[in-house]
Amino acid sequence: MSDSRSDILALAEERKALSVEAPASGLRRRWQVLLWSTLGPIAAILAAFVVSGLMLLVAGFDPLFAFATLLRGAFGDLRVISEVLLQATPLMLIGVGLAVAFRSNIWNIGAEGQFYAGAVLSTIAGIYLGMLPAVVLVPLVLVLGFVGGALWGVLAGWFKVRFGASEIVTTIMLNYVAIIGTGYLVTGPMIEQAGTYPQTAKVAEAARLYRFLPPTRLHIGFLLALVFAVIVYVLLFKTSTGYAIRAAGHNQTAARYAGIDVERTVLLAMGISGGAAGLAGAIQVSGLTFRLYQQISPGYGFTGIAVALLAGNHPLGVILSALLFGALRSGSEVMQISAKIPSVLVFVVQGLVILSVVSYGVYQMKLFGRLRVAKEG
């Protein structure tokens, strides 16, 4: 903000006492805020669908048929719904983690790599520690997944704190390093016995997550993701650590002035968001794929960005937006098969959702600014 602008704002604030607008009651305002912050994401999604529908039309597809297939692919029956939940699981974890990073004003674009780091570490444990009983091995696999992702995230955080290197670039570069590294492992030292495909052997039975809704593949990882979202919500908004993270995110200078160790919050936020992505990787391996291969993530780390932003970086909101993007992903697979529409279209939809959300955010800020002023009365 330029100096003169802030002068004017300061002046505007001075004059608020003179404002004659009637104050809105606290409760009414709270409802207004809730209403506008729910309408926004819905409008954003609609806008994204309208634009991508037009695109389909131009490309010679029938958008209505396409979206009908997509819906069927997302909500058709129990099996389909369980697939949606499965798709939503890693997105939820990653989205919750990114919400923490974004709230502390760190642009972690590296969830993809952190997902891989977690998947690698947990696969190693799942394969080579197979002699352990499930009660030990399952938690161990999950913890190692978290640790792997957290380390990968903290590394970028350390680059930022220690060397002033932009986390945007370093996290993206670490994505490549992690994916290429995984490629090395699954073609080299960890390739399965048969050696036909570039993939590892299956993890031990004792390392696999319990599937609680047979015949579907739905596993307890989904429930873990829900719990994780709630935990992070409490951490962010109910604890002093969360206070410090949010304070540093809003205003680093003020946080430093307040005695908050800003470097520590950067590392912490990168650790939590990396750990969440790593946990997602571990859950993907131990709950679904049972093994590691190079394309284990179809871009969850990037979809996670859209998930977090659509939820306004609120961990509980992430639950809903992860379900939505899970449905989108799952539906687009079906759409690809029955309507022959390439599923990469979801990236376009994600991009459009992000653009709509971020534009709405700007508008919303203006709107709430007005509401606040009116309240001052």
Added chain:
Amino acid sequence: MSDDVILRMENMVKTFPGVVANAGINLEVRRGEIHCLLGENGAGKTVLMSTLYGLYHADAGSIIYKGQPVQIRSPKDAIRQRIGMVHQHFMLVPTLTVAENLILGQYRYWQRLSQMERAKAEIRRLGEEFGLRIDPDAVVGRLSVGEQQRVEILKALYHGIDLLILDEPTAVLTPQETSQLLGFLRELADKGLTIIFITHKLEEVMQVSDRVTVLRDGKDVATLNTAETSPRELARLMVGRDVLMEMPERQGEPGEVVLAVQDLCVENERGLRVVDGVSFEVREREIVGIAGVAGNGQSELALALAGLMPIHSGEVRLNGQVLREWTPRQVSQLGLAHVPEDRHGMAIILPFSVSNNFVIHSFGDEPFSRHGFLNFSRIREYAQRLVREYDVRLVSVDDPISSLSGGNQQKVVVARELNREPRLLLVNQPTRGIDIGATEFVRQRILAQRDRGSAVLLISTELEEIFHLSDRILVMYEGKIVGEVPPDRSLLDKIGLMMAGHRAEA
């Protein structure tokens, strides 16, 4: 309209969301005069002139310039109408040279800068003519503040103007530089230039202007011939009541040394020594004021003492403890409370609620936190108590602090810092940008804190404030303390010289 009226602004209205900045202002300026716009912070002076310069668009009202109604939609229109403005915050690009800054916006985009040499010659000619000598090839960021202001005026002259607006031009100058500037403006006016001079300082109005228009609460309250008015009358018009700020007498004598600074040096990010071998002491029950023109190392001194900037060399003793690597946390544990200069940037977190802003230092400690979990009811109670005690005007402590007025935000900061019962209170520009009522309140609180036994280090570029509050005055110039004086108004001239770098005779 008589011939000698160059500008008439009629019934100017400008509102910002929820705020009426100009509520129907009339202004008439005569050709060749120096016309002061006098008013408090927030009276609407800058907004009115920014509207004239095309930076804002008025909601209502008309501008008649040189006998013609004009629409000024952008600064470009203003420049075309031969109107120039020197802003309070300089509108110069620090990485460019003087000449580049002057020709900026003067050529069509596809033109080469080959006419630069001609521009430089023109700059030298203008410099000669008006006695504003500046090297056209100097990089603006390396010039002193006074020189930069000359570049600003030169830029306006280079554009070719008939009307020059200056917004609080003396805020960054020493008293000597100020009188130099005022003399220079008189010369310009004598050459036929019309000057509008925005200020809130009465002496300047009396010294420089032909006529003065007083603004209050977004309205013009009077236009007077300067020769026919008095500072007292102007003050009453400006504030709307008689101003009487009697400060209580100090109780008790200074006690033990709380802060001892010895040969302190601080370097900025570019490696320049901005605080250069500073030594002084502050005792219990004593306010030490640091005077100086903005940008002479006061800010860095404050930041270093607060642990927010690394100390390069020297020793700082707080409460008898010497620390090399200061962190803000350690310093505050040793009893330092800090009301920083940059309120929005440093002292508060705008999106956070008022109550959360009250515990910015202590949110992690009992009773506001237990086992890592925040105790919201305790935080709220605490905030409500301080809000009552310090008369902060708000609807609810749960609202974001951004919804408070600047004065009330400052009250929150002062309340929070004073309530920590500091051994040393460090206050930097405590009343900048807040209205008279809040100013008075904040100053009373600072004095009261001294009387309760705190040591107070006050940094301010407002000499009036320094005189008002300090028990001893130190003057800073280019990172050094150039002298110490008692708060005796008869020494104003001496302080002025010191602020310009003249060392005090021992």
Added chain:
Amino acid sequence: MDTVWIAMIPAILAATWRMATPLIYAAVGEVITERAGVLNIGLEGTMLLGAFTAFAAVYATDNLWVGLLATLLVGVVVGLVFAFFTVTVKANQIIVGVALNLLGLGLTGFLFRTLFLGTKNAVRTVPVLNIPVLSDLPVVGEMLFHQNLMVYGTLLLVPVASFVLYKTAFGLAIRSVGEHPRASDTVGISVSGIRYAAVMIGTALTAIAGAFLTIAHTNQFVEGITSGRGFIALAVVVFGRWSPKGAFWASLLFGVFFALQLRLQAMPDLAIPYQAFQVLPYAATIVVLLSLRGRSHAPSALAIPYEA
């Protein structure tokens, strides 16, 4: 073994400039964008769109000029969209950049799979200029005198960009808008206008960088063909200290890593797994960023929307 290595040196040198070329186009474009105070991290997506456009246009018309023209056009349109969201709407530039990358990835993937999947899809490429005699010089001959025209184009681009930035009123306006937009505004420069222009120049050049990959360096489009070059270009801008010349030399440095990657991967019976070379440019980017250590010359107003 030693002779094999020595024999590789000219090839590596030649590949260095060639591999640096897309970085140079994109980084010089981004230098101009960032000097105006706009951070576009959507280079990767822009480059992909450029790569696909060039490929599709040349495929359809068999005319390289049409390909380049179409690429420029798409680049400008992408810039228009990016500037609309960042300059007019004033949305967070990083987030819009993320969206642009997703859009680039999704759109090119979608169109490629719908239009080209299963077709024989090689296109005509930008011709190589072989300067006789000189190109036979030992060591440097191939590098300096046997390259395709787009590689030589960088020799034109860098001085032109420097000239525009430092010697024209437009360049002065760009530099002032990136440092102190309000000051520029008060002398009648349209901050939005300059930023739109700077963004569009940046995306147009970045699109050309993409075109290089599909119609000069190779003769086909592959999904994700840019493989992170858009992001590396961001690091190049920092390393090149926001100047076109700096960007040129920094790109060449990264070109070395790409060239090594390319050549060493192709080496038969090397005991080192090929991933070790594959990872080189990305690891190098991190190392380079770490080596800069807070020494920053970034424009003051970078990534901050201007509120008039």
